[in-house]
Amino acid sequence: MYDIKWIRDNAETFDRGRARRGLEPISAQLFAFDDARRAAIAELQKAQERRNAASKEIGAAMKAGDSAKAEALKAEVAQIKETWPQLEESERYAIAELDAALASIPNTPLDSVPDGKDENDNVEVTRWGTPRAFDFTPKEHFEIGEGLGLMDFETAAKLSGARFVVNKGPLARLERALAQFMLDLHTTDHGYVEVAPPLLVRDDAMFGTAQLPKFREDQFSVTAGRQVATGQPDASEALVPTADYWLIPTAEVPLTNLVRESILDEAQLPMRMTAGTYCFRAEAGAAGKDTRGMIRQHQFYKVELVSITTPEQSLEEHERMTGCAEKVLQALELPYRKVALCTGDMGFASQKTYDLEVWLPGQGKYREISSCSVCGDFQARRMGARYRDADGKPRHVHTLNGSGVAVGRALVAVLENYQEADGSVTVPLVLRPYMSGLTHIAPTAR
Structure with a gap:
């Protein structure tokens, strides 16, 4: 703001x-x-x-x-x-x-952001890894998951409708292992403090990180209620709305808002936090996009990275944060590319954004798995988040956020990159300690 x-x-x-x-x-x-x-x-x-x-x-x-x-x-x-x-x-x-x-005004792009109208004008910065050469036609993740008998979209649709999935058995454990591995890496090697934040937040928190008011239709709201006696002993109770909350679209919201309406000491900065949470998005503008599979879901798991810095630290922190997300993909040996988003494709609150796009052999293209943004003092002004510098003067902090990385999409990438001709999936080496040494996930008996 x-x-x-x-x-x-x-x-x-x-x-x-x-x-x-x-x-x-x-x-x-x-x-x-x-x-x-x-x-x-x-x-x-x-x-x-x-x-x-x-x-x-x-x-x-x-x-x-x-x-x-x-x-x-x-x-x-x-x-x-x-x-x-x-x-x-x-x-x-x-x-x-x-x-x-x-x-309602979006943030101003930094001079280093490439000009452009949409994703076609984004600029590739680097590539890492070489896509695997298959001696068979690679399948998409939902074909692999359903072939394993461990990924169920049909039952999920009965429970909740479209854009939901039920993962079972070793596949559910693999998803959990991915999240645990990422959190361990970021806390042990990268110096982030793990936080377990609320998944329900109020209007002020969503406004602070700029999900509201512009992107209201992309969010899920939750109405709290209480049972109120009707005065008739045998009558059913009435649910009366008492308060509204929002399901978080990303842990960026609660993590960044931890410093709202506060004045930090400069010695506390940079402050680095990570959280693994479920996230919820209405995907209001995604009609017809990625209707099959786990790429675009209403509910998904993601490991988030958030940094709070001084203005002088923020650009260097942006490069560092992106590098931390890259380390996840490198450890999983997943080929990816780093892309600088152009002015027409970057987010509302961002000054500059890097996307990491992982190679999906089933689709034959790179798809976003992480987005790392520096926001300057844009969110800090909306939240009233400041720090006191060496002269004792309060200044607005700078905020940064990034996916470290999206767990559901990491599962998609592992399934597609580690698939075998017999329908099984090889477990990446770095995840095997989290899977009790399991090396392969084989199709279940029907």
Whole structure:
């Protein structure tokens, strides 16, 4: 979220950043909103000052025996009191109008972000690993999983509808092993502190990381309820809504918000946190995309990385965080490429994003498995997250987030890259300690 003062001081830079995202300039419109806000505040302040002055003049007039003047002043004060609610409402409206406009504006891309309209303009940075040469036609993950008798979309659809899956037996354990391996790697080798956060959050938390208000339709909301007696002993109880929550779309939300409305000491930074959680996304704009399989699910497991830094640390931390996610794929020996997202494809809160795309032989292409972004102070301003520098001055922190990595998609990649001609799947070496030494997952007896 932007500071209107910064926009006034950097209007050309602000509008140029919007243009790079393919958006119209709006600084002039924001200034009009800000002028209206300032005018409303000034009008209310003027009325308050006049009310206070008139109240004093009433006392002086009565002391001087000038009852006519005192009555006129009383009438003036009464008139101010009558218009006061309208003045307060005008002030509230003007402030809300500007705040709503500022909340809807995406972050400004860094100069190093490539210009472009969509994913076709993203720039490949590096590749790692060589895709395996198969002596048979590789299958897609859902064909492998169903062939193993351990991946069930049909039953999941009966339980919950489309975009859900039931994994069973060694396949469920393999998914759990992937998550455990990632968390162990990030906490032991990469210095992240593991956190077990809530999966339900309130509006303020979703606003802080910029899922709200713009991406409301992409989220799942949950209504809490309580049983209320009807007064009739034999009647069924009524569920009455009492509060609303949001299911987290990523652990970025609770992890980043751990520092909301706080002032940290500079010595605490950088702060690095990781969490393995289920995530929930409505996939409102994904109709017709990846309708089969586990690539795009409403519920999925992901290991998230979040860093809180000073402004001076954030760009170096972005490279470090991306490298930590790369280490996961390297340890699993999964070929991947690192891509710098262009201005037209990057996320709303991001200043710069790297995607890691893993090779899927069943699809014959690279697919995203991790996205690592530096957000500058964009989220910090929405959360009120600051730190105190060496001079004792509070400054907004910088925030970063990345997938370290998406566990469901890692399972997809392992199935496709480690599949064998007989329908079995070889367990990657690094995961075998988490699988009690199991080396292969073979099809189950029907």
